[in-house]
Amino acid sequence: MIDGKPALLLFDTGASTSMLSTRAAARLGILMVPSVHPLEIAGFGGVRAAGLVMAQSVDIGGLKARRFAFFTADLGEQNDGLAALDGLMSSDMISKFDIDLDMPEQQLLLYGTVGDCRRPQTVLGGDLYQLPLDPFDRDKKLVINVGAGGKGFKAEIDTGSNRTVIYRRMALDLGISPADVRAHPTGRMEGVGARPISIRSYALPDLEVGDLTFRHLPVEIADELAPRQFDMILGTDFMKRVHVWISYSSHTLIMQYPPLPSPKAPE
Numbered sequence: 001m002i003d004g005k006p007a008l009l010l011f012d013t014g015a016s017t018s019m020l021s022t023r024a025a026a027r028l029g030i031l032m033v034p035s036v037h038p039l040e041i042a043g044f045g046g047v048r049a050a051g052l053v054m055a056q057s058v059d060i061g062g063l064k065a066r067r068f069a070f071f072t073a074d075l076g077e078q079n080d081g082l083a084a085l086d087g088l089m090s091s092d093m094i095s096k097f098d099i100d101l102d103m104p105e106q107q108l109l110l111y112g113t114v115g116d117c118r119r120p121q122t123v124l125g126g127d128l129y130q131l132p133l134d135p136f137d138r139d140k141k142l143v144i145n146v147g148a149g150g151k152g153f154k155a156e157i158d159t160g161s162n163r164t165v166i167y168r169r170m171a172l173d174l175g176i177s178p179a180d181v182r183a184h185p186t187g188r189m190e191g192v193g194a195r196p197i198s199i200r201s202y203a204l205p206d207l208e209v210g211d212l213t214f215r216h217l218p219v220e221i222a223d224e225l226a227p228r229q230f231d232m233i234l235g236t237d238f239m240k241r242v243h244v245w246i247s248y249s250s251h252t253l254i255m256q257y258p259p260l261p262s263p264k265a266p267e
Contacts, residue, residue, distance in 0.1 A: 001059040002028050007086040009060075011101075011108060012160030013142050013246075014233070015090040019071040024086035025053045032072070039071065063094070063110060088160065091140040091248065099246040100124070101159070102262040103239040109262055120245040120254045123263060131210045133251040134229075142246060143230050144253055147208035149174045153231040155209075157244070157253065161235035163189065164219045166204065170231040171221045176202070181221055189222065197222050209234075212257055214241070 001007070002020075005028050009018075020030070033052040050073040058065045070087065100109040100123065111123070120128060134143035134154070142157035153170055166174075171181050185198035199220035207214045218237070243259035 001057075002055050002086075003030060003057055005029075008084075009087050009089040010085050010160060012088040012090055012158070014156060014158030014160040015088045016092075016141070017071050018068075018088060018090045018093050019050070019073060019075075020053060020087035021075040021085070022051070022072050023074075025070070025072045027086075028055075030055055030070075033069070058093070060089070060093070061110075063097075065093070068093070095140050095248040098249070100262050101239070101244040101246060102259070103159075103236055104243065104259045105261045107262050120247075120256075124243065124245065124254075124256050124260065126243075126256050126260045127258070128245075129210045129212055129255045129257060131253045131255070133248075133253055135251045140248060141229075142253060144209070146232070148204060148206060154229065155232045155234050156228075156230045157239070157246075158233045158235055159239065161189075161233050162237060163199075163233075163235045164217065164238045165189070165199070165222050165233040165235065166202075166219050167222060167224050167228070167231055169224070171202070173231075174204075176221070187220075189220065210255070212242075212255065214238075 007020075007024060007028065020028070025032075030053040033054050035052055039050040039052060050071045053070050053072050055068045055070060056066065058068045075083065075085070075087070094110060097110040097112065100107075100111065102108070131144050143154055144157065146153050146155045148170075151173060168181055172178065181200070183200055186201045187199050188196045189199050190196045199222045202219050202221050204217040204219045205215070207217050219232070241257070241259070243256035243262070245254040245256070247254070
């Protein structure tokens with residue numbers, strides 16, 4: 001609920017800030033905050049102009065906030081998936097909590113932070129694999145170290161992307177021929193940026209994530225429109241293979257594999 005009205009937001013760990021579409025902001029009756037300087041947002045697909053609005057109240061499953069600022073922009077011009085949403089919920093809204101992200105069961109649970117990562121063992125059980133998050137990412141994006149082809153890379157956990165992507169420089173570093181990288185695109189992807197990105201499908205022979213190795217992982221090869229701190233994106237197609245626990249407070253990502261259902265949220 002935003003200012004007492006229902007809104008549909010996508011939980012997007014790849015977004016630096018929460019945002020609303022201009023259409024949703026108008027429907028919710030939220031007024032624009034004047035800005036001296038032009039505002040922009042950057043994401044998959046490049047950069048687009050943005051504004052700023054201030055909601056008086058936000059209520060997400062009982063989690064309440066007062067006077068919460070959202071960026072606002074025209075979303076969904078070329079992306080039907082974004083067009084069906086009112087906006088994106090980033091870590092700026094819930095990073096004070098530990099997050100049980102159960103993609104196989106389509107469930108998101110928030111827990112008060114404990115900092116020592118013992119709660120996942122108590123709540124999840126099963127086989128758990130712990131990885132440190134990059135502590136230097138000021139935007140609180142979920143960046144981890146991974147391995148492929150005997151080399152090390154950085155991957156972003158991005159719940160806003162429905163596909164796993166490797167950027168062109170990583171593909172070339174893995175020895176994929178320039179001709180294959182530049183092959184005829186097999187599709188395109190759109191994000192919050194203004195431009196669609198051409199992609200080429202590929203099966204990654206191996207991807208090492210902590211102590212886990214995933215074989216013949218379907219990925220998309222894509223060009224970058226701006227320099228990034230990471231080499232690839234692990235999208236929701238990957239996260240449906242595992243059960244993820246995110247602890248921003250201790251800079252830790254925990255994966256349960258094989259995934260088991262989370263406990264049911266209390267009524």
